[in-house]
Amino acid sequence: xxxxxxxxxxxxxxxxxxxxxxxxxxxxxxxxxERVTMAGIAQVAGVSxxxxxxxxxxxDQLWRSAMLALSAVIAEEERLLAVARDAPAIAQLxxxxxxxxxxxxxxxxxxxxxxxxxxxxxxxxxxxxxxxxGTRNRRLMGLVERAIADGDLKPFSPAQVVIxxxxxxxxxxxxxxxxxxxxxxxxxxxxxRAEHEELVLDGLLAGLTNRRATRKGER
Amino acid sequence: xxxxxxxxxxxxxxxxxxxxxxxxxxxxxxxxxERVTMAGIAQVAGVSxxxxxxxxxxxDQLWRSAMLALSAVIAEEERLLAVARDAPAIAQLxxxxxxxxxxxxxxxxxxxxxxxxxxxxxxxxxxxxxxxxGTRNRRLMGLVERAIADGDLKPFSPAQVVIxxxxxxxxxxxxxxxxxxxxxxxxxxxxxRAEHEELVLDGLLAGLTNRRATRKGER
DNA sequence: CGCGTTTCTGAGTATTGAATCAGAAAAACT
DNA sequence: AGTTTTTCTGATTCAATACTCAGAAACGCG
Numbered sequence: 266x267x268x269x270x271x272x273x274x275x276x277x278x279x280x281x282x283x284x285x286x287x288x289x290x291x292x293x294x295x296x297x298x299e300r301v302t303m304a305g306i307a308q309v310a311g312v313s314x315x316x317x318x319x320x321x322x323x324x325d326q327l328w329r330s331a332m333l334a335l336s337a338v339i340a341e342e343e344r345l346l347a348v349a350r351d352a353p354a355i356a357q358l359x360x361x362x363x364x365x366x367x368x369x370x371x372x373x374x375x376x377x378x379x380x381x382x383x384x385x386x387x388x389x390x391x392x393x394x395x396x397x398x399g400t401r402n403r404r405l406m407g408l409v410e411r412a413i414a415d416g417d418l419k420p421f422s423p424a425q426v427v428i429x430x431x432x433x434x435x436x437x438x439x440x441x442x443x444x445x446x447x448x449x450x451x452x453x454x455x456x457x458r459a460e461h462e463e464l465v466l467d468g469l470l471a472g473l474t475n476r477r478a479t480r481k482g483e484r
Numbered sequence: 485x486x487x488x489x490x491x492x493x494x495x496x497x498x499x500x501x502x503x504x505x506x507x508x509x510x511x512x513x514x515x516x517x518e519r520v521t522m523a524g525i526a527q528v529a530g531v532s533x534x535x536x537x538x539x540x541x542x543x544d545q546l547w548r549s550a551m552l553a554l555s556a557v558i559a560e561e562e563r564l565l566a567v568a569r570d571a572p573a574i575a576q577l578x579x580x581x582x583x584x585x586x587x588x589x590x591x592x593x594x595x596x597x598x599x600x601x602x603x604x605x606x607x608x609x610x611x612x613x614x615x616x617x618g619t620r621n622r623r624l625m626g627l628v629e630r631a632i633a634d635g636d637l638k639p640f641s642p643a644q645v646v647i648x649x650x651x652x653x654x655x656x657x658x659x660x661x662x663x664x665x666x667x668x669x670x671x672x673x674x675x676x677r678a679e680h681e682e683l684v685l686d687g688l689l690a691g692l693t694n695r696r697a698t699r700k701g702e703r
Numbered sequence: 704c705g706c707g708t709t710t711c712t713g714a715g716t717a718t719t720g721a722a723t724c725a726g727a728a729a730a731a732c733t
Numbered sequence: 734a735g736t737t738t739t740t741c742t743g744a745t746t747c748a749a750t751a752c753t754c755a756g757a758a759a760c761g762c763g
Contacts, residue, residue, distance in 0.1 A: 281740085296604050299519040303721060313742045318722065320740090325664045382598050385515050386661030400607050402666050407500070421683045422676070424667040425656055426659045429683060432659065433652025437644055438653065442605030443598070447621050448598040456642075457641070464640045466650060472691020473683075522751060532712045537752060539710095574708085 282320040285310045289333035294374035354411035370433050376435035434465045501539040504529045509550035513593035573630035588654050595654035610687050653684045
């Protein structure tokens, strides 16, 4: 949970900075940059509005700081996947997707931010693409390309496959408010999560794999 | 394209109102309510800012009016699907998904708005659920339930299936800006659209159907 | 053309929200 | 404790933005 970049030299006011960043990340990812107000963040974080400007120069830097917390999550993801570097591409892909789901449940802000800014375009998307998910997407696309070359995946456009799998996978995570109001369902229970993982891996991904590949993944 | 509620009694200033609504719909769906400014809409629409308030009482009503233009689209969708009412559920579902894709390409604002407000929650989501996509989602869920009962669809949670299919299907439509900056690809070409339809129908949906059902859909 | 109606605009007002700053409160250190 | 540094806040400033209104321009119709 903690970002142990240096030696964590004991922080007193860093505690509040972290709390502010957390609140900011949640709100930014749900509502987008302009819909979020400094006063609102301050209130939820339980500090004065001026405190925000003590810890972060301006709203833009607060946003960046919140996003960089997410980039640590992605770095960890890369690290975990690197150990499977030698497995066949289709197996790596399956592993990556499972890990992607776990991370998305643990850090729902990540998927929301991608959806939000990926629709809007503009400077913030550029920044996110460079600092957050650019390499991840390219790596995933490489995996898809190799899996297709191996004959394990149906030959669809790799970029399309990556985006479609991702958006399909995080749909019910991102749209939790919609699921509540429209279906009266809360998708964030242990059972629901498990079913969702099955749906994505044995539903979506299975539909994209060739027959002999699916057999490999069965239990 | 035109909302022919009454007899379209010839409108002169209605023309500009429609143009404003169009610009507003595009921007609202990309950016969300608060990110959009009345001045911005006015500029793109080529009118003065005060003109917006002549045609629409306030920003909120402009938003509602823009959204109601979309509800006409959904009504048309319902009408087209009603003719297949007697087909097996799985066939209707396949048809509905294909139609859904066509409509999403034609009116990309629809999927964007659902994603945007579905993440944010709040009053606007309530409104949209009631006036725009509530019945559509419930109807789709009913289809999924019947298809599962028929043994044609794997028994996943119907609501999850509906949301996952929808979000997966519109992913590359909504995230066009991301696809451009991150992959350097523009997904909105005739070839790309065709491939996408194949990906969704023969990839995603096929993965959720049982074997005997997929055979029915092969060419 | 004359005259009423519709449509539009420029010049404002009021509100909201980001950013500032002097100084209080708390913490750290000797 | 005393003093220095860090952390926080109330009051305020300044820019942006939704909204108003008196009147101009365009249009329709005899």
